[in-house]
Amino acid sequence: MNELVVHTSTHSYNIYIDEQIRYQISKFIANDYSSIFIISDDQVAPLYLDDIMTGIETERIFHTVIPSGEASKNIDQYYRLQTIAMEKKLDRRSLIIALGGGVVGDLAGFVAATFMRGIDYIQVPTTILAHDSSVGGKVAINHELGKNMIGNFYPPKAVIYDVNTLKTLPDHEIRSGYAELIKEAFIANAEFLQQLLPLTLATISNDQLKDHLFQGVKIKADIVEKDEKELNIRKFLNFGHTLAHALEAELGYGKITHGEAVAIGMLFALKISEHKYNKSLYYDQLLNWLQGNNYPLSLFHTGIDQLINAMKLDKKAQYQQIQMVLLSSIGKPVVVNLTDDELHSYLQSFKKELSAP
Amino acid sequence: MNELVVHTSTHSYNIYIDEQIRYQISKFIANDYSSIFIISDDQVAPLYLDDIMTGIETERIFHTVIPSGEASKNIDQYYRLQTIAMEKKLDRRSLIIALGGGVVGDLAGFVAATFMRGIDYIQVPTTILAHDSSVGGKVAINHELGKNMIGNFYPPKAVIYDVNTLKTLPDHEIRSGYAELIKEAFIANAEFLQQLLPLTLATISNDQLKDHLFQGVKIKADIVEKDEKELNIRKFLNFGHTLAHALEAELGYGKITHGEAVAIGMLFALKISEHKYNKSLYYDQLLNWLQGNNYPLSLFHTGIDQLINAMKLDKKAQYQQIQMVLLSSIGKPVVVNLTDDELHSYLQSFKKELSAP
Numbered sequence: 103m104n105e106l107v108v109h110t111s112t113h114s115y116n117i118y119i120d121e122q123i124r125y126q127i128s129k130f131i132a133n134d135y136s137s138i139f140i141i142s143d144d145q146v147a148p149l150y151l152d153d154i155m156t157g158i159e160t161e162r163i164f165h166t167v168i169p170s171g172e173a174s175k176n177i178d179q180y181y182r183l184q185t186i187a188m189e190k191k192l193d194r195r196s197l198i199i200a201l202g203g204g205v206v207g208d209l210a211g212f213v214a215a216t217f218m219r220g221i222d223y224i225q226v227p228t229t230i231l232a233h234d235s236s237v238g239g240k241v242a243i244n245h246e247l248g249k250n251m252i253g254n255f256y257p258p259k260a261v262i263y264d265v266n267t268l269k270t271l272p273d274h275e276i277r278s279g280y281a282e283l284i285k286e287a288f289i290a291n292a293e294f295l296q297q298l299l300p301l302t303l304a305t306i307s308n309d310q311l312k313d314h315l316f317q318g319v320k321i322k323a324d325i326v327e328k329d330e331k332e333l334n335i336r337k338f339l340n341f342g343h344t345l346a347h348a349l350e351a352e353l354g355y356g357k358i359t360h361g362e363a364v365a366i367g368m369l370f371a372l373k374i375s376e377h378k379y380n381k382s383l384y385y386d387q388l389l390n391w392l393q394g395n396n397y398p399l400s401l402f403h404t405g406i407d408q409l410i411n412a413m414k415l416d417k418k419a420q421y422q423q424i425q426m427v428l429l430s431s432i433g434k435p436v437v438v439n440l441t442d443d444e445l446h447s448y449l450q451s452f453k454k455e456l457s458a459p
Numbered sequence: 460m461n462e463l464v465v466h467t468s469t470h471s472y473n474i475y476i477d478e479q480i481r482y483q484i485s486k487f488i489a490n491d492y493s494s495i496f497i498i499s500d501d502q503v504a505p506l507y508l509d510d511i512m513t514g515i516e517t518e519r520i521f522h523t524v525i526p527s528g529e530a531s532k533n534i535d536q537y538y539r540l541q542t543i544a545m546e547k548k549l550d551r552r553s554l555i556i557a558l559g560g561g562v563v564g565d566l567a568g569f570v571a572a573t574f575m576r577g578i579d580y581i582q583v584p585t586t587i588l589a590h591d592s593s594v595g596g597k598v599a600i601n602h603e604l605g606k607n608m609i610g611n612f613y614p615p616k617a618v619i620y621d622v623n624t625l626k627t628l629p630d631h632e633i634r635s636g637y638a639e640l641i642k643e644a645f646i647a648n649a650e651f652l653q654q655l656l657p658l659t660l661a662t663i664s665n666d667q668l669k670d671h672l673f674q675g676v677k678i679k680a681d682i683v684e685k686d687e688k689e690l691n692i693r694k695f696l697n698f699g700h701t702l703a704h705a706l707e708a709e710l711g712y713g714k715i716t717h718g719e720a721v722a723i724g725m726l727f728a729l730k731i732s733e734h735k736y737n738k739s740l741y742y743d744q745l746l747n748w749l750q751g752n753n754y755p756l757s758l759f760h761t762g763i764d765q766l767i768n769a770m771k772l773d774k775k776a777q778y779q780q781i782q783m784v785l786l787s788s789i790g791k792p793v794v795v796n797l798t799d800d801e802l803h804s805y806l807q808s809f810k811k812e813l814s815a816p
Contacts, residue, residue: 111468177538181602188604194774216573218774219599219610220688242576245538247545253576254611331577417551417575 104316108323110239110257111330117237117261117323119315121308124150124226124264127157127199131224131260135197137162139187141210142201143170146228150267154201154226164190168206172356175209175243177252183213197222197259203229203275204236204360208250211241215256224260228267230279231361233315234286236261238326238336248415249347255331261319265311276303277397278361281342283314284388285368286321289338289427289435294321299387303395338435341427342368348412352404365397370452375428377448378438383429402456406449410442461673465594465680467614468687474594474618474680476672478665481507481583481621484514484556488581488617492554494519496544498567499558500527503585507624511558511583521547525563529713532566532600534609540570554579554616560586560632561593561717565607568598572613581617585624587636588718590672591643593618595683595693605772606704612688618676622669633660634754635718638699640671641745642725643678646698646784646792651678656744660752695792698784699725705769709761722754727809732785734805735795740786759813763806767799 104119118130138160142151147167155163166186168174187196200210200223207225214223225236242253271279280303287295294317306314322339329336346367350358369392372385392399413424424445428438440448461476475487495517499508504524512520523543525531544553557567557580564582571580582593599610628636637660644652651674663671679696686693703724707715726749729742749756770781781802785795797805 177534181534184602184609185604188602188608188772191771191779193779216609216611218608219597219612240576245541245545247542251545251575252541252573254573255576414548415545422548422550 104312106316106320106323108237108257109327112257113259115258115260117263117319119263119265119312119319121266121312122264123262124153124267125157127154127224127226127262128159129157130262131197134195135160135222136193136195137164137190138197138199139190139192140165140199140201141168141183141206141213142166143168143174143203143206145170146202146206149270150201150228154199168209170202170205172205172244175205177243177245180209180213180243183209184217187213187217192217192221194218194221197224199224199226200236200258201226201228202232203227204232204234207232207236208240208242208253211239211256211258212243212253215241215254220256222259224262225258226262226264229271229275230268230311230315231275231282231359233263233279233319234282234322236263237319237322239330249351250417257330263315265308265315268311269308273303273396274359274362276306277365277395278359280314280395281361281365281368281397283318284391285339285341285364286318288368288384288429288432289341290321290325290433291317292432295384295432299384299391301391337425337437338427341429341435342371344413344416344424344426345370345409347416348409349402349404351412351415352408353401358398358401362397362401365392366399366402370448371426371428373452373455374426374440374448375430378428379430381431383432399456402453406446406453409449410445413445461669463673463676463680465614466684467596469614470616472615472617474620474676476620476622476669476676478623478669479621480619481510481624482514484511484581484583484619485516486514487619488554491552492517492579493550493552494521494547495554495556496547496549497522497556497558498525498540498563498570499523500525500531500560500563502527503559503563506627507558507585511556525566527559527562529562529601532562534600534602537566537570537600540566541574544570544574549574549578551575551578554581556581556583557615558583558585559589560584561589561591564589564593565597565599565610568596568613568615569600569610572598572611577613579616581619582615583619583621586628586632587625587668587672588632588639588716590620590636590676591639591679593620594676594679596687606708607774614687620672622665622672625668626665630660630753631716631719633663634722634752635716637671637752638718638722638725638754640675641748642696642698642721643675645725645741645786645789646695647678647682647790648674649789652741652789656741656748658748694782694794695784698786698792699728701770701773701781701783702727702766704773705766706759706761708769708772709765710758715755715758719754719758722749723756723759726756727805728783728785730809730812731783731797731805732787735785736787738788740789756813759810763803763810766806767802770802
């Protein structure tokens with residue numbers, strides 16, 4: 103089993119990555135919880151909820167299901183879950199289990215963070231993408247005016263990653279998850295990047311997947327340990343995200359997966375980086391890889407002014423100025439302020455390039 | 460000026476208590492905030508909002524007003540404030556100022572705690588009662604099924620207490636605030652208790668008020684410093700609160716002030732304490748004092764079974780068992796589990812005593 107420890111300002115927690123461990127949740131958590139409340143979605147629950155329940159010996163165990171998809175990360179769903187938690191008489195010694203992808207993890211995590219001012223929760227991610235969101239304690243819901251605008255920094259008590267639950271993922275979900283893995287490689291580990299760039303996503307083995315997840319999670323964990331509240335280096339994890347968030351918002355959530363949007367955002371950040379630092383930073387290689395693995399680059403057709411406005415709503419923006427993470431070399435991210443004019447011109451030529459035959 | 464420092468797990472902050480300092484907010488806060496958002500209520504804003512604005516030199520300053528009263532601590536009001544924060548383009552370098560009593564402080568504090576996963580806020584309390592809620596970082600909104608059920612531990616960056624804003628308080632608000640001061644004396648400082656018990660609330664001077672607030676805040680700050688997340692001794696601050704919360708919920712919020720409910724709750728806790736530890740713990744003296752200062756003891760007319768059920772929703776309850784803070788002697792609180800039967804019998808005789816002529 104791959105195992106990692108993450109140290110936070112309040113506690114340390116373990117990340118377990120292995121096959122079939124979803125049946126053995128009890129092994130990985132304290133056994134004195136007064137009750138357990140599993141939150142899942144309507145795609146994941148039919149597949150894995152029973153497996154999880156089997157492995158838990160508590161009498162007071164409850165569960166609920168949310169509609170799958172980003173739209174569930176809203177204030178009404180959040181309040182509904184709080185209501186159930188109260189109706190089922192959860193108390194401060196209760197545990198919430200988030201069984202699903204990033205939407206479930208973010209939403210259930212924010213419920214845990216705020217129910218009675220905070221109770222324990224664990225993440226049981228069922229997507230590759232969720233290797234990113236399940237580690238590091240960022241929990242949130244969306245607001246109509248911006249993604250993840252309402253939330254907390256609130257680390258889980260454990261992350262239990264059963265790679266067998268990833269086998270049934272549709273292609274776009276695999277692309278979405280691997281975009282974040284590539285991102286981690288770009289900002290921190292050139293060797294990992296060399297492993298990933300020749301990869302054909304359709305042919306990954308379970309062992310490769312375990313290894314890639316482990317390497318990705320390790321990069322993420324190392325960074326959030328040093329900067330839990332995103333005051334400095336944690337911002338590097340947003341490589342590709344400034345444009346991605348704007349793109350997701352402008353296209354409408356659900357039109358493009360998060361990771362696919364990040365892929366386009368990374369490509370854009372590499373373009374600016376190559377221009378600013380006047381060196382090759384694998385723009386061409388990444389473009390080839392994304393095309394070879396069928397990333398939906400043609401979805402980049404949004405108006406440029408709208409994108410810039412949306413980028414200003416980004417949580418990293420300060421004093422109305424847009425910040426982006428660029429690379430000064432592979433594994434060396436930097437945070438850079440960009441003017442509207444600069445961005446406008448970069449976006450224009452990037453758009454032209456992507457739409458070229 | 461009375462000044463106190465509170466050390467938290469994330470930062471230290473100052474509490475300033477003095478006359479007329481509401482005009483000089485800028486003196487007490489960092490000057491590099493990108494924007495400032497003042498949240499107040501419709502009773503406080505007409506009196507003091509302009510005074511606060513005068514003392515701040517930021518260009519990007521916004522404000523909004525909520526209806527005064529506990530009913531505003533709800534999810535809709537919370538979301539509305541988040542919306543304004545986004546519309547006004549607050550960012551992570553923005554500051555929220557909570558100008559008002561506990562309702563404004565709890566609500567605005569929870570908005571600050573969760574907007575973009577947490578921005579700075581300061582408390583400018585305008586009630587005596589808020590000396591308690593403004594210190595210690597407990598922020599929350601209510602759920603229909605329980606008070607303060609959704610929230611965070613999230614300390615402010617400063618508490619700025621202008622005692623001149625307390626002069627216009629109605630009598631029931633003075634009673635409410637002094638009940639929490641008496642509570643602090645009971646659990647931590649016998650000498651302070653001796654100062655308070657002979658007091659007639661109608662005749663307090665400004666100097667007395669400053670001194671009492673300072674002593675109360677000091678007790679509170681000492682405790683929350685040692686136990687920010689209410690894992691052990693912070694529970695002592697809930698002396699009187701188990702019954703109080705149940706009483707407020709059963710009567711309907713707004714029918715009795717929080718402090719007045721706490722006064723009845725303390726009296727009840729003293730009654731049990733005297734019985735359990737077989738000694739005088741000032742039950743009679745507190746009863747006299749409450750009667751002499753017109754506390755609404757006759758409001759204790761709720762059904763006993765309903766009260767017990769409501770007490771089980773208390774956040775300190777574990778495994779469905781009710782916990783109460785009792786005193787083993789003055790200044791020596793203890794947390795005790797009580798069975799439903801015990802509580803039933805205590806509540807019955809307490810009710811009889813209060814309704815005796």
